[in-house]
Amino acid sequence: MTIAKTLEKLSNACGVAGREDEVRGLMKKFLKPYVDEIKEDKLGNVIGIRKGKKNAPKVMLAAHMDEIGLLVKTISKQGFLQFAKIGGIDDRILLAQKVIVYTEKGPLHGIIGSKPPHIQKEEERKKIITYDRLFIDIGAENQKEARKMGVEIGDPVSFDIKFAKIGKDIVIGKAFDDRIGCAVMIEAMKQLKKDKCTVYAVGTVQEEVGLRGATTAAFGIHPDIGIALDVTVAGGIPGVKEVEAPIKIRKGPSLTVADRGLMTHPKVLRWLKDAAEEHKIPYQLETDLPGTTDAARISLTREGVPSGVISIPTRYIHSPTALLSLKDAQNAVKLTVTAIQKIPKYF
Numbered sequence: 001m002t003i004a005k006t007l008e009k010l011s012n013a014c015g016v017a018g019r020e021d022e023v024r025g026l027m028k029k030f031l032k033p034y035v036d037e038i039k040e041d042k043l044g045n046v047i048g049i050r051k052g053k054k055n056a057p058k059v060m061l062a063a064h065m066d067e068i069g070l071l072v073k074t075i076s077k078q079g080f081l082q083f084a085k086i087g088g089i090d091d092r093i094l095l096a097q098k099v100i101v102y103t104e105k106g107p108l109h110g111i112i113g114s115k116p117p118h119i120q121k122e123e124e125r126k127k128i129i130t131y132d133r134l135f136i137d138i139g140a141e142n143q144k145e146a147r148k149m150g151v152e153i154g155d156p157v158s159f160d161i162k163f164a165k166i167g168k169d170i171v172i173g174k175a176f177d178d179r180i181g182c183a184v185m186i187e188a189m190k191q192l193k194k195d196k197c198t199v200y201a202v203g204t205v206q207e208e209v210g211l212r213g214a215t216t217a218a219f220g221i222h223p224d225i226g227i228a229l230d231v232t233v234a235g236g237i238p239g240v241k242e243v244e245a246p247i248k249i250r251k252g253p254s255l256t257v258a259d260r261g262l263m264t265h266p267k268v269l270r271w272l273k274d275a276a277e278e279h280k281i282p283y284q285l286e287t288d289l290p291g292t293t294d295a296a297r298i299s300l301t302r303e304g305v306p307s308g309v310i311s312i313p314t315r316y317i318h319s320p321t322a323l324l325s326l327k328d329a330q331n332a333v334k335l336t337v338t339a340i341q342k343i344p345k346y347f
């Protein structure tokens with residue numbers, strides 16, 4: 001399967017933080033052919049292990065399986081669903097979105113509605129409609145019918161967006177944060193030849209709500225080196241200054257120097273840069289990032305783990321649809337594979 005096909009399947013699946021089941025199932029299936037052992041820890045992380053030489057360094061790759069989304073909070077008497085937000089979601093992107101409510105009885109289609117602009121007062125129209133004033137309309141006649149359709153408090157809701165290829169190397173779709181990291185990890189495991197190191201390919205849970213899965217996975221694995229495979233904000237679009245977002249699509253994966261939770265270990269940065277330069281893989285460097293990744297938690301595990309991040313530049317992160325270049329993803333795979341092969345020289 002190509003990386004585009006893997007990404008398509010992962011992107012179209014639902015994995016709102018804490019409800020990653022569908023993605024977890026795919027991750028197990030996709031990783032299985034390329035690992036010696038696959039397991040799930042008690043929190044729900046998927047851990048694929050490729051065994052290396054005895055006493056060789058252990059490297060942990062982490063890509064989070066969860067995505068931002070909504071959870072049903074209340075069902076109104078008229079049958080509308082009010083919701084809670086899971087992860088960082090800007091209220092302005094919610095209105096009029098098509099969504100899927102995942103109930104025990106199966107998925108239900110719906111749309112996020114609000115009071116129509118026609119009957120809004122002048123003042124109201126200027127204001128952002130906050131999420132607590134929005135609702136999901138699933139076409140139910142009343143609360144009783146909504147319940148009969150299967151809706152339960154706490155059901156996860158994801159955006160109803162299908163993956164699409166829109167250019168030579170450009171794809172758009174849902175939850176590229178961080179299904180592209182998952183796809184890169186699977187592809188890297190596929191391309192990796194038998195190696196000295198032991199590689200742990202981990203699909204983590206609950207990253208978007210506080211890097212929770214990486215915390216337990218890293219504790220259990222006790223790695224020597226940690227690498228998060230994630231997305232980063234790509235600039236180069238109208239209205240965005242160079243200093244605000246210098247990373248661009250099609251210029252190669254980005255290596256984090258520092259973000260809000262991680263100071264990339266200098267040895268890790270040197271190792272990744274050398275791997276890229278020696279193999280002529282394009283890369284970008286970035287710092288002063290307002291967010292963070294699973295690498296932040298891995299780095300603080302036990303007595304500390306030298307960690308870094310390989311990111312795929314992605315536009316419109318944390319909105320229903322994101323955009324990225326498959327070339328960057330392929331280069332991220334190449335960098336991951338070559339870097340792992342160089343580990344014995346550096347660690």
Ligand SMILES: [Zn+2]
Binds near residue numbers: 178207
């Ligand atoms: Zn992410």
